[in-house]
Amino acid sequence: MAEVKMKTKKKLSKAALREERWGRAFIAPPFIGFCLFMAFPIVFAFVASLSSWNGINGITDNFVGFRNYIQLFTDVKFWKVMGNTIIYMIGIPIGMILALVIAIGMNRKIKGIKILRTIYYIPVVSSLVAVSIVWMWVYNYDYGLLNSAIKAISGTHGPNWLGDEFWVKVAMIIFMVWKGLGTSIILYLSGLQTIPRDYYEAAKIDGANGLQLFRNITMPLVSPVTFYLLIMGLIGGFQVFVEIMVMVPKGGTNYSAATIVFYLYDKAFSNRQMGYGSAMAFLLCIIIFIVTAINFKCQDKWVKTID
Amino acid sequence: MRLKKAVAMGLGLTVAATTVLAGCGSSKDSSTTADGKANLSVFIFANDHESEIYNKMFEEYKEAHSDTINDIDVQITTQDEYSTTLTGMMTAGDLPDIFYVGPESVKEFVDNGYIENLQPYLDKAGITTEGLSAQEALNSYRYDGSQTGSGDIYALPKDASVFAYAYNKDMFDEAGIPYPDPENPYTYDEFVEVCKQFTKDTDGDGEIDQWGCGTADTFMMYQYIWSNGASFLSDDHKTVTIDTPEFKEAVQKYVDLTLTHKVTPTVEQDTSLGVYQRWLAGQEAFYACGTWDVAAFEDKETFPFNWDLCGYPTLSTGVSQTWLGTVGFCVSANSENKEIATDLVSYLSTDEEGQKELSGITTGESIQLPNITSLTEGEFLSSIESGDLAFPSNVDVFFNYLGGTDKYAGKFMETTYTPNSEWMDLFFEGFANVKNGSTTVDDYIAQVQPQMQAALDSAWADAE
Numbered sequence: 001m002a003e004v005k006m007k008t009k010k011k012l013s014k015a016a017l018r019e020e021r022w023g024r025a026f027i028a029p030p031f032i033g034f035c036l037f038m039a040f041p042i043v044f045a046f047v048a049s050l051s052s053w054n055g056i057n058g059i060t061d062n063f064v065g066f067r068n069y070i071q072l073f074t075d076v077k078f079w080k081v082m083g084n085t086i087i088y089m090i091g092i093p094i095g096m097i098l099a100l101v102i103a104i105g106m107n108r109k110i111k112g113i114k115i116l117r118t119i120y121y122i123p124v125v126s127s128l129v130a131v132s133i134v135w136m137w138v139y140n141y142d143y144g145l146l147n148s149a150i151k152a153i154s155g156t157h158g159p160n161w162l163g164d165e166f167w168v169k170v171a172m173i174i175f176m177v178w179k180g181l182g183t184s185i186i187l188y189l190s191g192l193q194t195i196p197r198d199y200y201e202a203a204k205i206d207g208a209n210g211l212q213l214f215r216n217i218t219m220p221l222v223s224p225v226t227f228y229l230l231i232m233g234l235i236g237g238f239q240v241f242v243e244i245m246v247m248v249p250k251g252g253t254n255y256s257a258a259t260i261v262f263y264l265y266d267k268a269f270s271n272r273q274m275g276y277g278s279a280m281a282f283l284l285c286i287i288i289f290i291v292t293a294i295n296f297k298c299q300d301k302w303v304k305t306i307d
Numbered sequence: 308m309r310l311k312k313a314v315a316m317g318l319g320l321t322v323a324a325t326t327v328l329a330g331c332g333s334s335k336d337s338s339t340t341a342d343g344k345a346n347l348s349v350f351i352f353a354n355d356h357e358s359e360i361y362n363k364m365f366e367e368y369k370e371a372h373s374d375t376i377n378d379i380d381v382q383i384t385t386q387d388e389y390s391t392t393l394t395g396m397m398t399a400g401d402l403p404d405i406f407y408v409g410p411e412s413v414k415e416f417v418d419n420g421y422i423e424n425l426q427p428y429l430d431k432a433g434i435t436t437e438g439l440s441a442q443e444a445l446n447s448y449r450y451d452g453s454q455t456g457s458g459d460i461y462a463l464p465k466d467a468s469v470f471a472y473a474y475n476k477d478m479f480d481e482a483g484i485p486y487p488d489p490e491n492p493y494t495y496d497e498f499v500e501v502c503k504q505f506t507k508d509t510d511g512d513g514e515i516d517q518w519g520c521g522t523a524d525t526f527m528m529y530q531y532i533w534s535n536g537a538s539f540l541s542d543d544h545k546t547v548t549i550d551t552p553e554f555k556e557a558v559q560k561y562v563d564l565t566l567t568h569k570v571t572p573t574v575e576q577d578t579s580l581g582v583y584q585r586w587l588a589g590q591e592a593f594y595a596c597g598t599w600d601v602a603a604f605e606d607k608e609t610f611p612f613n614w615d616l617c618g619y620p621t622l623s624t625g626v627s628q629t630w631l632g633t634v635g636f637c638v639s640a641n642s643e644n645k646e647i648a649t650d651l652v653s654y655l656s657t658d659e660e661g662q663k664e665l666s667g668i669t670t671g672e673s674i675q676l677p678n679i680t681s682l683t684e685g686e687f688l689s690s691i692e693s694g695d696l697a698f699p700s701n702v703d704v705f706f707n708y709l710g711g712t713d714k715y716a717g718k719f720m721e722t723t724y725t726p727n728s729e730w731m732d733l734f735f736e737g738f739a740n741v742k743n744g745s746t747t748v749d750d751y752i753a754q755v756q757p758q759m760q761a762a763l764d765s766a767w768a769d770a771e
Contacts, residue, residue, distance in 0.1 A: 052769045055394040056419050062769075071765075076758075142579035163578040163739065254737035269391050271729040273769070 042285075049279035054272040068279035078280065080255060081263040084169065088240060088259065091173040091180075092233035096226060098177065099184030104218070106185065107192045117186070124182035132246035135175050136162065139247070162248055165256035172257060175243060180236075184229055191225035192218070220304040227303045231295050238288050241265065260284055338643060344377035345644040347651065348403035350396070351382075351465075351636075352389040356602065356674055357665070364661045368654055375647055397421055402639040404648045408462050409634050410447035411723045413455050415770070422637045426459035428649035436460065439657065440680040441467030441709070444633035447719065462635030463656035466598070466665070466675040469708045469717060470526065470629050473596035473604070473699070475589060476613035478505060478517075489701040492618030492627035492714060495531075495560055502570035505592040519570035520593035521582025522561065524742070525735050527595055527619075529720065530629050531561040535622035539731065544724040545767060547759045549734070549752050557622055558741075559748045566744050574743040593617075597632075598705060602672035605697035616704040618715060629708050631717040667696045676705060726770035730763040 012020070049069070052062040072078050102120065106113055123131060138145045139161035147158035159167040199217050208216070241261040244251065251258035251266065258266070260280065268277025338346045353361055365379050382403070384392055389407065396402050408416055416422045429436070439445050444467035451458025479486055482504055487493060493501065502519020509517050522528075532538065535557035541548050548554065565571045572585060586594035587610050596604060596616060604610045618627035636652040638645055655661065660669075662682055667673030668690050677683045683706075690696040707715035722728035734755055740746045746754075 054769065055398050056415060056421070058419075140579050141575050144579075160575045160578060163575060165740075250736070253739045267729075269394075270732075271727045271766075272394065273727070273729075 045278045045281055048275055049282045051275045052273075053275040053278075055274045056272070059275075062275070064275070068276045069283065071276070072279060072283060077255060077263060078260075081258045081260050084255075084257065085238060085240065085259045087169055088172055088176060089234065089237045091176045092230065092237060094173070095177040095180050095184055095233070096229055099181055099229075100188050100222070100226075102181070103185045103188035103192055107189060117189075120185050121182040123179050128179070128242045129246055131179065132175075132243045135171075135178075135243075136247045139171050162257075163253060165253050168248060168252045168257045172240075172243065172247070175247075176240070179243075180233070187225050187229060188222060191222040195221045223303045224305060227295070227299055231292060234291055234295070235288055238284060238291075340377045345375060345647050346378050346380070347376060347405065347644060347648060348380040349382065349651075350384070350393065350403040350406040352386045352407065353383050354385075354599075354674070356672065358383050360661070360664045360670075361655075363664075364655065364658065367660075368651060372647075379651075400641075402641060404639055404642040404644060405636055405652055406639070407465065407634045408448070408637040409723070410444075410455060410719065411725070413448055413450050413461055415726070416637070417450050417461055420640050422461055423640045423642065423645055423649075424459050424461060425463070425638060425649050425652070428638075428646055429460065429653070432646075432650060432653075434650075434653045436463070436657075438679050438681060439464070440676070440683050441633065441678055443467065443631070443709075444635075447633060447723070448635045448637075462637035463652050464633050464635045464678060465656065466633060466678060467709060468598045468632040468675065469705045470595055470597045470632070471616050471704050471708060472530075472593060472619045472629070473614050474593050474617050475586075475591070476615055478589065478592045478612070480613075486615065487617040489615075489617055489704050490714070493620045494625075495620045495622050498620035499564070499568050499570065502564070502592065503568060506570045515569075516590060518572055518585070518591050519568075520564070521577075521585055521591040522564060522571050523582050523595070524738050528558070528561050530619040530627075531622060532557040533628035533716075533718070534619065534624055534626060535560075536624045539721045539734070540725070540763075544721065545763070547730065547756055547763055549759070550756050553623070555748055555752060558752070560622065562741055562748060565742050574739050596699075598676050599674050601698060602667065602674050604699075605672070615699040616701040618704060618707075621714075625714075626716050627708075627714060628716050628718070630720045631709065632719070667698070671696055673698055676709070725763060726766040729766060730759045733759045733762055 048059055050063060050065060051059045052064050052068075053059045106117060137143075139147075141147060141158075141160050141163065144158075144161070146161065150156070150158035161167050161171040195217065199221075200213055203213055203217060239261055240259045244257055244259055244262045245265075248257040251262055255263075261284070264277050264280045264284070267273045267280065340346065349365070351361070361383070362381060365381050369376050369379050380403075393406060396406075402421065408422060413422075417424075436445055441464050444464040445460070446456055448460055448462040448464065449456060449458045450461050474487055476486065484501060484504060487501075499519075505517060505519045506515060507517055508515050532554060535553045537548070537551055537554035537557050539549060539554075540546065565573060571591075572580075572582060580588075582591065582594065585591050589612055596614075604614060619629055621627050636655050638648040638652060642648050656678055659679060659682060662677045662679055663669045663686070665673075665675050666677040666682070666687055668677075668682075668686050673696060677687050687696070688702070691698040691700070691702055704715070708717035711717065720731075722731050725731075737746075737751065737755065741748055741751045
């Protein structure tokens, strides 16, 4: 076998060799970039996660083995932020349903449709920090747009959106749905436009009603989009940070708004427990990997393509 | 072929650039030029007003020492950003010659070899620290190898700050209530009675829109706790002592201001407009004033009212208490120019002209008390009396807290003595629930005390 390999290698002409060198040159930048900015930090974070490094003392002198990981499992606050992060994910299906409904609405020839599509997409291209600040004001207890509207309509004072342990979660979910809607709509819209018209026509001839068309043609045929949105939503959901940092900078009353990444940041940078923070980051990475793997494994059961 | 070469060159350059950029980050020069002159680097935090003064001071120092100094590279950031950036510099082994250190970090920075013992350099240059007014602040930068407070000096104080109390004179005039006596701070009960007279609905819409005071938990609860003879920690800073009767009573009285006496904005009202903004808008008769706030409160565009300083109300000890702050200039242990850097540090801490500008004697805007005793007692007080320096007339309140009297006392926050402040953050995290009445002080303390103790234990375990 080895002999054969040697032979093939020898057989490479000068031109092929040059070609190969060029190939390597072309993949070098992304490869080196990956090593520097991805692989090295990942390995570094793993090593750090095995120490009580605080950014100032030495990593190797403060090696604690898997203590940080063991501590994580008994850390009440970690499970609390994990819970908060998962609760926020309620926004994912809500966002998908809303986006699909709106996309179906927009998938028609109506006047001003381009303007409407642009409006829905504006939140996506806006700076997350900027829109978070805007929404912080929308949610203001006394002077906010939302509570002013609630007062005008019902006559009662609205909830303390960002200060109450329950309402802060509702507030964040509403914000996240709003922020992500544009992307989902555009993707669903492109998904809807790939469905051949004759599928619907054939079904109609067979006597299918609107609901049946939706359930048996639209839903299955946009399922690849749904799958993509689900995966991206879950990955993004585990990484929510900026909006919390801006809107509830202390993590909310009793840490009710804090997410995993927020807690990780708090630990690593406010309390300088870099080792513990790294352990959390690593665990988060593993969780995301498992969730994504499960998703891919299950996709055969519900994701359909036109062919 | 030529195109290919160009592409290859481009790729090569990209790779080189990425590698170089990743490697260097921001490099802070601590070096010496060919002709033996020093390049110094400085990293501090400051607001705009301070930055201006410090930049000027650095320029002046550089000119006066042009025979030994080639350049001073000054990086100024905000207070929020400072600690994270500094940690990054330490991790990268890329520290500037001079930077800020708080008393809480002295031990850790020295033990890990980041900051230099200034004592030999001060002794050699014959620089004395006796004339410094902030002796307690200075002592917080002493370290004897096992604990801070005594031993050699590792940093010179930039300042010593005081978080005093202030009242809106115009509101007192309007209500016809006599001004608080700076010699005799109110007792808690007196304070509540005065506050009640201010708390009302001024525009007749049925909602309270003016209050006696505003309370910001993370800054203004210590005053009640300490004045009641309680503290967050035991003397060795290892045990969380918030379950003592004195502590609970103090917290209860603090919460009562909002819940029972209703003389502060509610938790909800506080979220819509912060207590600081309400003070600036003239909605609260009392609010806190740090030494750094004076210039802002004297600026009529920021705060269009007359005001003065007073003491926080007293509880069972009869002594009005508040917290003090300080930050110091230190020299990196890896600096190549330690001697010159130490001289610059002493200039920043004690130079008379610089201190005159910072304390407002020459600029008229004060952001700190002077560091030099003779200056404080002389020109500083006289320029306040003459009106050249806009400053509240009860300036003694600051000095009383700083120096301590039988009615006033000041001390550093207890987090100054612990490896991190996570244990303290835990106390405030759910405190809004006590202040809005959804849980009681006793229940809250019972719930949060073990968590705080665990966090403190773990912080100490990591540090030792």
